[in-house]
Amino acid sequence: DAGVTQSPTHLIKTRGQQVTLRCSPKSGHDTVSWYQQALGQGPQFIFQYYEEEERQRGNFPDRFSGHQFPNYSSELNVNALLLGDSALYLCASSAATWTANTEAFFGQGTRLTVV
């Protein structure tokens, strides 16, 4: 079991550009969440996808958008990049049968640097 895989691992973009990050969930999982972790801070919830639809969203502008594919993999898109978007972007997957014991599994993240 490969676990949650993210690509690329590192990325450098210029301010104003657009970026796409990718995530493949753990086998058997159908729900994907994205988090932004700025340097020295805790992860912040961006949004969650289930059945190819955005189900929940955190306090992020609509420059942040996503997509989920029929195979449950997901993309995070960020438009009009700002220097403040530089962060580690984490993907987490879980099964949709949410109970108090449902566990989220995290990928190793994509380090985005905006210059």
Place this chain on the structure above:
Amino acid sequence: GDSVTQMEGPVTLSEEAFLTINCTYTATGYPSLFWYVQYPGEGLQLLLKATKADDKGSNKGFEATYRKETTSFHLEKGSVQVSDSAVYFCALRLNNAGNMLTFGGGTRLMVKP
């Protein structure tokens, strides 16, 4: 809104010392509580969890007890090792909020031989 507050680090200990990392939370409902660990250059790994008041989560010698009366979930370990050096995050999840986790700011632990 819901929030998690952790003691600021870094926490520097000698090997075999006792560890406590404080965590308190504010939540509108009845959350599940988690501790995650992040080793350098890696993502987050679940360390332990507790889903209701008075539950004790434990793993790899780490323990934390869900205290509803003090809204706390402090992480403890009786004897730390150099390999425990990492950043530790306390988190909550409301049971009606899908799988959305709210994290604290993290506490860096450095263990010296």
